[in-house]
Amino acid sequence: MIPKFRAWNKYKKKMIEWEDLTISKDADDDELLVWTGGFVSSVIIGAILMQSTGLHDKNGKEIYEGDIVNIQFVVWDFEGETEKEYKNAAIYFDTYGSQLSVPSFYIKDEYGVRLLSELAFYDENIEIIGNIHEHPELLVEDGE
Template sequence: MREIKLRGYSVERLCADSQWVEGFGVMTTEYANGTKDYTMFTYYGNYQVYGKSVGQCTGLHDKNGKEIFEGDIVKLEFDGIERIFEVGIETVVREVKSHPSFADKYAKVAITGVVFKWEGFQLFPCVDYQGMSDTERMEIIGNIFENPELLEVAK
């Protein structure tokens, strides 16, 4: 069974080097005045986190072996060109070639998975002719919660 791992940025100041906490669940509490609190459940206790910071672990690792989370910003240099992507977990509709015995040559399918958002596109991780995944060449350079300006620079 695959472990579901989440990450969020703690509202309270922590004694650790980082404000990020990893857990296994998030509870949203909505108040009558419209405000919300987000509580991250961890093995070490519960922490209030910023809702916009919460992201799920993708199960993928960057070239340095660091886990890639939803909301991370990654850099990929390929053929001398540097590209910056935002990592997401989304459902994307694509047209794919059908099985030869099916009436229609192509079918639309909804695929849910890890996507790399770039210039208005939602791209899936690719594997080259040698079997190497894009993610093995990528490097995490920040995240959309702490470093949104990295995406602005990329435009």
Template structure:
């Protein structure tokens, strides 16, 4: 199976596709959106190789809602997509919960990202 490596970058105003990444004197240089940028690594997000239930690509930094599609599914949650110890997870830091991004039994839906919709994580955190 071929792994697809794709990235996107938050410019401070919009998400743009990244076409090339290089390093120069310990600086990250990102080519995308028709412009060359010196970037903070926290604004560059990797594609997980997975798509949500609507066919939308899931990237690191996306805010994802898990579904309750089958009897016995874990409780639905909202969290941020992160990479931890080589695995893609959906993490709700406030609730100290994390579930695998990949699931054969429960759907995943991208509902936003941490740059454009941070309030989605805050709203979920206040639901306690």
């Protein structure tokens, strides 16, 4: 899989999608150069890059780190199967307590943190409803 990214310009409050993004890193750690037609079309200071998970939601939209999703899935235990749902859960890339400190994609909501790969086969039940930068009001805080 070829890694894909999108960038959030936190000063212009604008998302730059993968298709519009040809990037290079300047010597300054805080600058990201966006190239269009062989010319620098913009310099994003304080850019936030978000990597694609490689998964798509039920509408065919690619899921990126920072997306806010709803997921319906089934849990099996000794009492049978139970339908569960993550609502307004955010996708993160981190090492969240991994014993091997291996970075991975996680889903986090008011119930806690779970590996996204555990839910990957429910992709037909995943729906992107926004992202943490453009729609922070969709996030559910712990304990709500």
